[in-house]
Amino acid sequence: MDIATNGADVKRYPIEVLRQFCESVFRHFDVPAEDAQQAAAVLSAADRRGIDSHGVARLKTYFDMLRHGRINPQPTIEVVRETPSTATVDGDNGLGLVVGPRANALAMEKAEAVGSGWVSVRNTNHYGIAGYYVLQALERDLIGMAMTNSTKLVAPHRGAERMLGTNPIAMAFPGKTEPPVVIDLATSCVAYGKVEIKRREQAQMPYGWAIDRDGHPTQDPDAMIDGGAQLPLGSDEDRSGHKGYCLAAMVDILTCVLSGANWGPFAPPFALRQEIPEESVGKGIGHFFGAWQIEGFRDPEEFKAQIDKWVQTFRATKPVPGAEEVLIPGDPERHAEARRQNEGVPVLGPVVEDLERIVEYTGIPLATD
Amino acid sequence: MDIATNGADVKRYPIEVLRQFCESVFRHFDVPAEDAQQAAAVLSAADRRGIDSHGVARLKTYFDMLRHGRINPQPTIEVVRETPSTATVDGDNGLGLVVGPRANALAMEKAEAVGSGWVSVRNTNHYGIAGYYVLQALERDLIGMAMTNSTKLVAPHRGAERMLGTNPIAMAFPGKTEPPVVIDLATSCVAYGKVEIKRREQAQMPYGWAIDRDGHPTQDPDAMIDGGAQLPLGSDEDRSGHKGYCLAAMVDILTCVLSGANWGPFAPPFALRQEIPEESVGKGIGHFFGAWQIEGFRDPEEFKAQIDKWVQTFRATKPVPGAEEVLIPGDPERHAEARRQNEGVPVLGPVVEDLERIVEYTGIPLATD
Numbered sequence: 001m002d003i004a005t006n007g008a009d010v011k012r013y014p015i016e017v018l019r020q021f022c023e024s025v026f027r028h029f030d031v032p033a034e035d036a037q038q039a040a041a042v043l044s045a046a047d048r049r050g051i052d053s054h055g056v057a058r059l060k061t062y063f064d065m066l067r068h069g070r071i072n073p074q075p076t077i078e079v080v081r082e083t084p085s086t087a088t089v090d091g092d093n094g095l096g097l098v099v100g101p102r103a104n105a106l107a108m109e110k111a112e113a114v115g116s117g118w119v120s121v122r123n124t125n126h127y128g129i130a131g132y133y134v135l136q137a138l139e140r141d142l143i144g145m146a147m148t149n150s151t152k153l154v155a156p157h158r159g160a161e162r163m164l165g166t167n168p169i170a171m172a173f174p175g176k177t178e179p180p181v182v183i184d185l186a187t188s189c190v191a192y193g194k195v196e197i198k199r200r201e202q203a204q205m206p207y208g209w210a211i212d213r214d215g216h217p218t219q220d221p222d223a224m225i226d227g228g229a230q231l232p233l234g235s236d237e238d239r240s241g242h243k244g245y246c247l248a249a250m251v252d253i254l255t256c257v258l259s260g261a262n263w264g265p266f267a268p269p270f271a272l273r274q275e276i277p278e279e280s281v282g283k284g285i286g287h288f289f290g291a292w293q294i295e296g297f298r299d300p301e302e303f304k305a306q307i308d309k310w311v312q313t314f315r316a317t318k319p320v321p322g323a324e325e326v327l328i329p330g331d332p333e334r335h336a337e338a339r340r341q342n343e344g345v346p347v348l349g350p351v352v353e354d355l356e357r358i359v360e361y362t363g364i365p366l367a368t369d
Numbered sequence: 370m371d372i373a374t375n376g377a378d379v380k381r382y383p384i385e386v387l388r389q390f391c392e393s394v395f396r397h398f399d400v401p402a403e404d405a406q407q408a409a410a411v412l413s414a415a416d417r418r419g420i421d422s423h424g425v426a427r428l429k430t431y432f433d434m435l436r437h438g439r440i441n442p443q444p445t446i447e448v449v450r451e452t453p454s455t456a457t458v459d460g461d462n463g464l465g466l467v468v469g470p471r472a473n474a475l476a477m478e479k480a481e482a483v484g485s486g487w488v489s490v491r492n493t494n495h496y497g498i499a500g501y502y503v504l505q506a507l508e509r510d511l512i513g514m515a516m517t518n519s520t521k522l523v524a525p526h527r528g529a530e531r532m533l534g535t536n537p538i539a540m541a542f543p544g545k546t547e548p549p550v551v552i553d554l555a556t557s558c559v560a561y562g563k564v565e566i567k568r569r570e571q572a573q574m575p576y577g578w579a580i581d582r583d584g585h586p587t588q589d590p591d592a593m594i595d596g597g598a599q600l601p602l603g604s605d606e607d608r609s610g611h612k613g614y615c616l617a618a619m620v621d622i623l624t625c626v627l628s629g630a631n632w633g634p635f636a637p638p639f640a641l642r643q644e645i646p647e648e649s650v651g652k653g654i655g656h657f658f659g660a661w662q663i664e665g666f667r668d669p670e671e672f673k674a675q676i677d678k679w680v681q682t683f684r685a686t687k688p689v690p691g692a693e694e695v696l697i698p699g700d701p702e703r704h705a706e707a708r709r710q711n712e713g714v715p716v717l718g719p720v721v722e723d724l725e726r727i728v729e730y731t732g733i734p735l736a737t738d
Binding site: 081082083084085086087088114115116118120143155156157158159160161163171173181183185186189190206207208209211214215216233234235238239240242243244245246247249250252253257258259260263264265281282292293294295296297298302303306307309310313314317318319320321323325326327329 | 450451452453454455456457483484485487489512524525526527528529530532540542550552554555558559575576577578580583584585602603604607608609611612613614615616618619621622626627628629632633634650651661662663664665666667671672675676678679682683686687688689690692694695696698
């Protein structure tokens with residue numbers, strides 16, 4: 001989510017300054033030049049599109065993981081199984097920001113060759129925003145899909161403990177003159193970052209976001225963070241929390257059970273301070289990428305013209321009282337991007353401190369205006 | 370949902386009696402023998418699995434549509450575009466219960482040939498339960514996926530009018546000794562049938578299911594039915610109603626924009642009494658089927674053993690206070706099936722009356738014990 005509107009203590013940096021800094025930090029840890037550039041591009045996409053929890057705010061974690069040898073800076077990424085339209089990739093414990101784009105490219109190549117391509121990935125790490133991968137597919141005129149699992153935070157429906165990650169799903173469809181439809185959503189009720197914001201604001205959360213350590217519904221962010229759990233999309237019994245659980249399960253199985261990664265509660269954490277689960281049921285975490293050739297179904301120009309009409313039709317929906325208009329999936333991120341091109345990226349005080357610690361450790365300068 | 374526990378006025382029929390009756394009714398309208406059998410098998414799967422809104426309760430609508438020539442009983446189903454792993458099928462306005470299984474079979478054949486198969490379908494009609502199609506994939510040791518659009522009932526997030534169907538997503542994964550994980554969910558907050566049940570009970574709906582004709586949240590089922598709309602999964606602003614909207618949009622585009630069917634508010638209704646939209650943007654409604662070869666990613670025995678462990682792990686989740694246990698996707702339908710094999714299918718009074726009208730019109734007997 002976009003922290004810019006939050007009134008918190010923030011410092012602004014041009015997008016390119018942050019991107020360059022990230023690239024240099026990856027280079028510092030002997031990530032090859034091309035990979036460092038790729039990894040920085042993924043983080044930068046999050047900063048540019050207003051997904052502040054997944055951009056430069058995460059650099060400190062990548063830094064910690066690389067510094068402690070928990071991520072392999074020079075992985076040998078291998079295809080371990082393959083058909084014309086599917087493959088499984090082993091990321092050799094490399095940066096998800098490097099393994100992800102490589103696997104996604106393979107899915108796209110297969111789609112260009114035989115109509116669709118599907119790549120599941122094991123032995124990888126946090127891959128940034130799911131939206132990045134489907135935007136890559138748009139550039140090749142493909143419909144893209146991306147999923148990943150992540151550290152446990154979410155309870156299954158009727159469960160009182162963390163068993164699943166926020167397991168996002170992304171998909172994008174190109175328009176002709178209208179912007180593309182870009183879907184990127186966590187299968188939890190809300191992103192974890194929203195719980196953290198409520199805590200910083202010392203505010204209550206809306207009902208339905210979380211349970212406490214005993215499994216009771218809670219609106220206190222600390223009660224969720226201190227051994228509680230987030231709820232899946234749908235929240236509770238009355239509003240179909242079982243559906244968000246099903247969607248998270250779908251992502252968990254496609255990304256991990258299919259590839260041979262650590263699913264559910266066994267996913268290794270993406271943070272030094274969190275415990276690594278005692279039992280391992282696979283290698284690293286897992287991703288899943290897909291791409292379809294539009295031409296394999298319909299004339300691409302016809303398809304894009306219909307997407308334009310779809311966008312126009314849904315934008316013209318009569319809004320509910322008090323709402324300005326119905327948005328198209330991808331609108332909020334496009335709006336954030338337009339603002340940030342001009343105003344730079346707002347970075348929260350604690351994140352600025354993290355970056356300053358990295359400057360101190362590596363000697364890499366972080367230019368500010 | 371399962372009406373058996375609802376205390377309403379019901380009559381019980383053996384599953385096979387209902388299936389046979391459906392088959393004979395389709396035959397009565399000159400549906401070819403094999404197609405009639407197929408169509409009845411799909412309806413029967415809903416009755417067997419406890420999805421009462423999609424089984425014999427819908428026979429009257431198929432009957433009406435066939436009787437008024439609104440559905441083609443002998444369609445020429447054609448592949449209009451194809452790559453090794455994708456295709457678009459035109460259903461020639463046939464029964465979705467016949468077109469759907471044919472297109473799904475094509476997706477499965479492609480998966481067996483090149484690792485995955487994807488078939489979008491236009492010019493088709495209501496296809497029964499999405500779950501049927503992914504169970505078919507399980508029988509061939511594939512991972513299946515199925516989606517369809519449907520008549521508008523759901524408002525997009527922040528919208529005050531019906532623009533999308535309840536657009537379901539289904540997916541299934543085989544286990545080894547444990548039952549399969551079978552996901553089948555509407556992308557609306559709840560199935561429309563739940564609103565109807567509340568009306569029959571003259572009860573209020575929980576908050577978050579619906580808005581009235583002015584776009585205000587309502588808990589009165591009549592206010593939803595009388596020009597209001599259902600809300601997408603997630604319900605409202607605080608609980609991420611935009612995510613359910615995104616998922617419904619994804620289904621709408623894959624099933625219709627990709628195939629050339631009528632998307633969003635342009636979907637023709639599956640009922641004689643509802644108005645056909647003035648504008649048409651394609652042919653009929655749309656489906657989307659997919660299948661993946663497990664072997665294209667991982668050794669199938671290894672995969673199934675991990676699914677077993679996944680099922681056991683999630684079932685062992687500590688439940689919230691008051692809940693018996695955490696269910697696995699597919700459990701409720703399996704439980705219903707076990708009950709109904711013994712006790713027969715409970716059919717509601719008004720549905721029994723519908724069936725009696727069909728008996729009267731066609732002269733086909735409906736055997737009862």
